[in-house]
Amino acid sequence: MIKQSGIPFIGKLIKAIFIVTFLSLFVYANDNEINKKINTNLYDFVALKNSQKALEDIKNLSNAIKAKELKKVNEDFKTFVKSWKSVQAFYILGDINEDFIDTPRYMDIFHNGNEDITKQLDRAIKSKDEIRVSLFKNSLKSINALEYILYKKNIKEKRVNDIALAITKRLTSHLEDIFSAYLDNKKMFLADKKKSNAVIINAIIQSSYKLKEWRVGDVIGLTKKYENKADNARAEYYLSKSSAIAIEAILQTYKNVLDNDSYEDFGDYLISLTDGKDIKKLRTSLHKSLKLIKEIKNDDFSNAKELYEEINEIHVILFVEMVEDLAINAKILDSDGD
Numbered sequence: 296m297i298k299q300s301g302i303p304f305i306g307k308l309i310k311a312i313f314i315v316t317f318l319s320l321f322v323y324a325n326d327n328e329i330n331k332k333i334n335t336n337l338y339d340f341v342a343l344k345n346s347q348k349a350l351e352d353i354k355n356l357s358n359a360i361k362a363k364e365l366k367k368v369n370e371d372f373k374t375f376v377k378s379w380k381s382v383q384a385f386y387i388l389g390d391i392n393e394d395f396i397d398t399p400r401y402m403d404i405f406h407n408g409n410e411d412i413t414k415q416l417d418r419a420i421k422s423k424d425e426i427r428v429s430l431f432k433n434s435l436k437s438i439n440a441l442e443y444i445l446y447k448k449n450i451k452e453k454r455v456n457d458i459a460l461a462i463t464k465r466l467t468s469h470l471e472d473i474f475s476a477y478l479d480n481k482k483m484f485l486a487d488k489k490k491s492n493a494v495i496i497n498a499i500i501q502s503s504y505k506l507k508e509w510r511v512g513d514v515i516g517l518t519k520k521y522e523n524k525a526d527n528a529r530a531e532y533y534l535s536k537s538s539a540i541a542i543e544a545i546l547q548t549y550k551n552v553l554d555n556d557s558y559e560d561f562g563d564y565l566i567s568l569t570d571g572k573d574i575k576k577l578r579t580s581l582h583k584s585l586k587l588i589k590e591i592k593n594d595d596f597s598n599a600k601e602l603y604e605e606i607n608e609i610h611v612i613l614f615v616e617m618v619e620d621l622a623i624n625a626k627i628l629d630s631d632g633d
Contacts, residue, residue: 340557349379386399406509581605
């Protein structure tokens, strides 16, 4: 009787173990599928879409410069600033393909080096050398160089116009490379869940650090380097008064990554891994930041302390709480560089 009664018990135990194991495998597989879907969303609707938009915008700006339509040049430059910042704020390509690590630095020299490109650009305008010789450095073909040419020089003059077009041609080339590489590397990005998650979170951590320190903190005198020495001239696009536009584009990119209403995003995934409290706080700060940046007029950051605090909250939650939850080794940034 004991033997007979033991067989059904062992059978039930084996069955129970099988069911638990099966369910565990199902949950794991289901989590992988959800994560892959979310990462696909971010790749398609953020990284790929934004790089395509930036490519379209730089071409439109180039056409406006060629036509010497000053009003349209101003409008198109601001539009390009928005789309470029959207690409830069979630630039994951360099971590997928090392050939593209430095491409953003070729395009954008904000907080990258200490050279005075304005004097070099002035010499390039006065020079009789071919433009390709005058603009021999990447920094002279950056978006920062383009801003100086468009807002401090007269693009109706042939030499100035030709220089502006040479810069947009190089920026276009870089963006074509970025867009093409995103198309080519999608499969590689999605192949490794752990790596892709690390790439995503690190991209936002690095970007949010630069946003709070360089683009807001330095301007309003809240960083160690410029403590109590506010100066709007430190804003990223001071000449064109496009700095607030750039910050809004960066914040909107974070929203598309962490709090999008149209598709499952990385914030949804982080909530599934945690109790959700930190991500909800992050989303609240993100919402407040987007509201506060709209209140800044004519790039006057004199009342931007609350904006800094909300962006700092976003960065701290990502850098401290989320890195711990995801067990990711975040890249530590030096305050003077990438």
